Each structure stands twice: as C-alpha cells, then as structure tokens.
Amino acid sequence: MSLDTPQTEAGSERLTAHEALQRLEHERASRLTQLRAIGEARADADEQVMPTQKETIQRVLAEVEAAFARVQDGSYGICRHCTRPIPVERLEILPYTPFCVPCQRNAV
Secondary structure: OOOOOOOOOOOOOOOOOHHHHHHHHHHHHHHHHHHHHHHHOOOOOOHHHHHHHHHHHHHHHHHHHHHHHHHHHHHHOOOOOOOOOHHHHHHHHHHOOOHHHHHHHHOO
C-alpha cells in the first residue's frame, strides 16, 4: 500500500512519501549531530554514560535507515506486526517506528 493512497477509514490520514522522507532525514541529521557531539566531548566526560548514549543513538540510526527502506518498498506506515496503518500522529512523533502503539506495547 502506497503512502499516497488515501485511507478509507474516517479521520485517518497518511504521510506522503515526501513527508516521510523529510521527517526521516531530519531524524538522521539530528542523530548524526548527537554522535559528533559525543565524539567531540571533553575527555573528562562521564565515561560510563557516553558509550551508552552512543549505542542508543546508533540503534536509532539503524531504525531510521530501516524506515528509509520501508518507504522505498512501500511498507512504511504499516505496522510490521498487525499490518494495520500506523496513525499519522505516531509517525509524526516517531517517524522511524515499525509498530503501532498496541503492538509496540505487546512487544515490550
């Protein structure tokens, strides 16, 4: 199902592929900036916190890259578990999420 295809459910909207790509580009740029900042941090920075932050940012970057692939293959915005559309409000907050809220809750 394409991002540009309108939903038949009342009140449901979808992000266009262009909007999704813009949001994902922003997420990628933000995370890369965070990684650069960590790399440039002073030597006296907390050595236990920095690696954890770096790992978290790298995990999110991998999720962003996977979301780019979903845009390309047409599966972006569709929950990978239940195959229902992910609400646009959730995609605005977490543009790289592969799950709707109920499926994400069940996965945790």
